[in-house]
Amino acid sequence: MKSFENDYVKCNIDVDKNNVIITGYVKNYKNYKSLALMAPNPPDKITSYSGKDLPFPCEAIAFENTPNFKIIKDGVIDATFIYPNSYYSPDGLKKVVSPIIISLDAIKIIIQLDDHFVLKTLRDRKRGDPFFYSTRELMLPVGTAEQVMKNYSFAKLNFNIA
Numbered sequence: 378m379k380s381f382e383n384d385y386v387k388c389n390i391d392v393d394k395n396n397v398i399i400t401g402y403v404k405n406y407k408n409y410k411s412l413a414l415m416a417p418n419p420p421d422k423i424t425s426y427s428g429k430d431l432p433f434p435c436e437a438i439a440f441e442n443t444p445n446f447k448i449i450k451d452g453v454i455d456a457t458f459i460y461p462n463s464y465y466s467p468d469g470l471k472k473v474v475s476p477i478i479i480s481l482d483a484i485k486i487i488i489q490l491d492d493h494f495v496l497k498t499l500r501d502r503k504r505g506d507p508f509f510y511s512t513r514e515l516m517l518p519v520g521t522a523e524q525v526m527k528n529y530s531f532a533k534l535n536f537n538i539a
Contacts, residue, residue: 379391381488385479385486386481386486387404388479388488395419395460396457396460397416397457397458397461397490398457399454399455400455401454402453403453404452406449406452409482409484411481412449413447413480414477414479414480415447415478416446416458416461417436417445417461417463417475418442418443418445418461419459420460420462431494431498432463432498433463434465434469435464435465435467435469436467438464439464445461454479460475460493461477463492463494465499472498474490475489475490476488476490517529517532
C-alpha cells in the first residue's frame, strides 16, 4: 500500500494483481468546481510479444477513451482502476510512468506507480561506448534458454547493455 498526502488530498493506493484501488479524500473539496480522478489506459495486449505493453507515444493517446476515469463527489475518493500504462511527455524523451492523476480545477496532482514494464520503451537506450553491444557476451554465463533470458533481463536493467 502506498500513502500520499499533500495540501490538497490524502489517499491510499493499493495494487491488487492488475487493479489499483484508490481511497481517500480531497481536503476542502467545496473550494473546487470540478474534481476528477484519472489514469491512462491499461497496456495494449493485442499484438505480438514485442509490440504489447509498450508505453503510449503521447498523453492524448494514453487517455483516449480510458476506462480509468471517475468524477469525485463530495470529496470522497473511492475508485478501482485497471493498472495504467506509461506514456511519453510532449518532447518524446521523458517517460511518464503509470500515473494516477487527481484533477482539482486547474490543479493537477500526479502520483506515479511502479513501472511494470521497465524494458518496454519506444526510444533507444543511450549507447555510451562500443561495449554497449559486446558486454553481454563477456558477462552472461552459458545456460538454458530460461536462465539466459533471466540473466539477460537482469543485465539490461542493471548494466544498460544491449
